[in-house]
């Protein structure tokens with residue numbers, strides 16, 4: 001790199017080439033920076049499958065799916081069936097507040113219950129979660145999306161797809177059973193890019209009935225970027241400080257609620273990555289001085305034993321104020337900037353679950369990612385992925401150009417099959433998101449076992465707001481809700 005740079009300085013030819021390259025790249029850069037802000041249509045039915053054929057879309061007025069199939073079921077009717085699961089009730093109020101962010105500094109924020117992140121909801125696997133959302137004064141309307149949770153369509157919290165935005169003075173009650181244990185989070189999915197950044201986020205921790213791992217302490221931390229400037233860990237610019245004694249086994253749940261990738265290092269102890277996106281890994285090995293890249297929306301749980309020196313530090317490579325200090329004691333040394341990077345494709349031990357790249361799939365889809373587009377299209381122009389209940393679906397995702405794209409699927413867990421053509425050799429990886437860097441190609445698979453209308457989008461929410469967002473629609477499922485300027489439902 002250094003050699004190239006000095007050469008460019010000396011050679012006018014190289015310099016011209018460099019300038020030409022920059023000029024050629026300009027449209028991409030401006031696109032990525034949001035100059036081509038997506039214009040929302042007046043009214044769109046996201047259940048419309050007409051786009052799948054590649055023909056121009058139409059906005060239907062009689063509530064029927066545009067693909068010709070008669071709508072048999074409505075997302076609005078897909079609710080959690082009654083059961084005798086233990087009920088946990090919560091109330092969350094979306095409201096404007098001034099929050100303290102450390103060092104006597106304050107910031108204006110949009111919050112759940114006056115803080116950002118909002119209250120941590122901690123439940124047990126199998127509990128029935130009932131959350132009453134009240135919007136006090138967020139004029140643009142709010143919803144709550146339960147990021148990573150497999151739940152019925154009507155509870156997914158996507159404005160204009162699974163419900164109408166909740167306007168000031170209104171309420172909406174969410175109800176679902178927490179089937180899978182793990183680390184999750186919640187955020188508004190009405191203008192999610194703006195609203196999550198302003199602070200409408202929180203944690204949902206589903207403790208396992210029976211844990212595959214043993215630990216004495218269980219902590220969760222949220223990393224966020226508030227109002228586009230303050231980098232906060234659990235709401236503070238001084239990082240999170242957690243108590244632990246030498247010898248304690250600590251489970252630390254790291255949640256990246258910002259849009260940027262956070263490269264997190266663990267210093268002071270050997271550790272294991274025991275879970276990704278809330279899903280346990282099989283026989284995870286011991287890691288030392290390794291960076292973990294966590295994409296926007298992703299969660300990584302690490303497990304370590306507190307050393308006799310008393311202190312473990314987890315911190316971001318790039319952002320000084322994103323850090324977690326566990327215990328008190330001797331300051332551990334930092335990681336080298338070029339320390340190894342965690343590679344989940346060859347970590348832990350395989351398990352034969354029968355889900356492989358060469359099994360039979362009912363449908364296969366290709367997604368090619370640009371800077372803010374999927375297959376060269378944006379938002380409602382992107383033909384939806386169509387599935388039928390019971391089918392196995394494979395999605396091939398290729399990242400051609402741009403920043404990292406943590407691609408997130410609602411309502412399902414998918415299995416990561418291959419990276420750059422190579423099957424994973426370690427633990428099975430089930431997740432709700434897969435982060436791609438430029439040049440990466442992944443194959444993922446999921447079983448279509450949760451009928452509904454589900455978003456699939458980049459969780460760099462600025463990218464999503466610019467149109468990097470599409471639908472996975474079950475055949476024969478419709479919605480009474482509409483996205484667009486007419487209803488005011490603008491999910492991203």
Ligand code: C2O
Pocket residue numbers: 145147187189297408410455457459
């Ligand atoms: Cu946190 Cu549509 O996502």
Ligand code: CU
Pocket residue numbers: 371403404405406458459460463464468
């Ligand atoms: Cu992206």
